[in-house]
Amino acid sequence: MASVTRTNPKSIAFKASAYTFCALLTVLSLLPFIIMIVNATRSTPQIQSHALSLIPSKYLMKNYACFAGRDFKPFLGFKNSLIISCGATLCNIYFSTMTAFALVAYDWRLRKPFFTVIMAVLMIPAQVTSIGFYQFMHSAGWLNSYLPLILPSIAAPTTVFFMRQYMIPSLPMEILQSARIDGAGEFRIFNQIVLPMMKPAMATQAIFTFVGTWNQLFLPQVLLTDKEKYTMPMMVSLLNGDSYKTEMGAVYLGLLLTVIPLLVVYFALSKHIIAGVALGGVKG
Template sequence: MKAKRSGSVPLRVLCYLLLIVLAFICIVPFYNIFINATHQSSEITTSYQLLPGNYLAKNYETMLTYTSVWRAFANSLFIALCCTVLSAYFGALTAYGFAKYRFRFNRALFWVLLATMMLPAQLSLIGYFQLVDTLKLLDNHLALIFPSIANASAVFFIRQFIYTAVPDSLIESARLDGCGELRIFHRIVFPMITPAVFTQAIFIFVTSWNNFINPLILIFSPEKLTLPVVIQQMSGSYSSNYGVIYLGVAIAVLPIIIFAAIFLKKIVGGLTVGAVKE
């Protein structure tokens, strides 16, 4: 046993060193964003900045003079929260139907659902634009929120979790006690699959928050634009003012970093729980 332990020490040290290097590689870009947001363009272009500068207030004042960044921030937050709630709930409900109901073409419909995950979203963009135009929803946040109701990846992930976490006998017992189907889902199934739903909600929120192409095409009014689109406009308007651009990127990145730091354990737990079948 002693020989085994002594032999495993160098391997552990090597693993920790590799993890430290990977963490450093991941952290440095974000560190640069926040540091450069406090400097002026001449400092950013002439040398690599390691310490905070004195131009944060000036960059912030310049950004607010020409850009409604906080309105865009609020728009992105509203859309991301709505997409997260709708996608997580209806994804869980659909996954429950696929996992626990035996109906004709169940497997075929599920394979069709999986096939939609393999198609790039850009392929359906023209058709969706025409549909939104027909429904008179152009330049409306609802055009960005409604598609979240049908999230194939959420359905797939939660369905696999339901197979391992929710026994059929529990559902049958609830039916024998007179529970309706929706009540079974809300009172019994949903609390049991919360880790999977919560994990998918995090990924859905990040995806919706970073969504760029759909708001760029479907939203026209300046007061309705989302944060990624506003930052892209800033990169065009302030192409020579890198400090302002970095500050806008920092504002967009900071909520995601805070969100991930707070719920990191839940993300990992949701991905691993139920991974091993009995």
């Protein structure tokens, strides 16, 4: 690009207003989290006298003690959510890549109609099917089980679509042919040649599937009634209960505990996540 250094007053004014606006949005994005972190260390009387403070206090452990013997169990929720999210992510990534491989590498008669069906399924939101899904799981005896939260991700149209877009330019058919000549079976070709080649795309999709499953509330709330099986978002909604009305510090701490794992993942992988969001938009 032509980079002529101009320092006319117009561009200075533009920059000043742009930076001010971005700084305001930054405060808007961060302030709720800062309030949460600071208030998690303050006692309820302190919060009641001054709800907004940027100086941490020393009641962190005392706030934590409030959770003893109550329904809100952050570590149990963490464990449950981890099982569901890992299971769903593995199913989603592996089988979506497999379906994309079927769509890209082989020439079969129903290939085009099948792809059209996948595109159409993208339009069906989960809430619409929830009544039938619940009834079906009720009669199958799968309520309070993690399976109905994990297995449906085998058929994930969005991931299949993404994988297909990624696979078309990056998977040379010659490699498959030479592997066949060397006597490799189709299943082995997929597992040992295709999967390693798809690693970058799989990593991107894994992050989004994991976070999406971790955060979902509707289906777990419908299917899980046993408090020992509650996921993290369900544990969080327990903080809404009356017993925490007088424990403001504990509420903030509970929220903080549910946010920490996500923030750690986010700041470790933010580059990949931003790049993944950008990629997802281009496909439209």
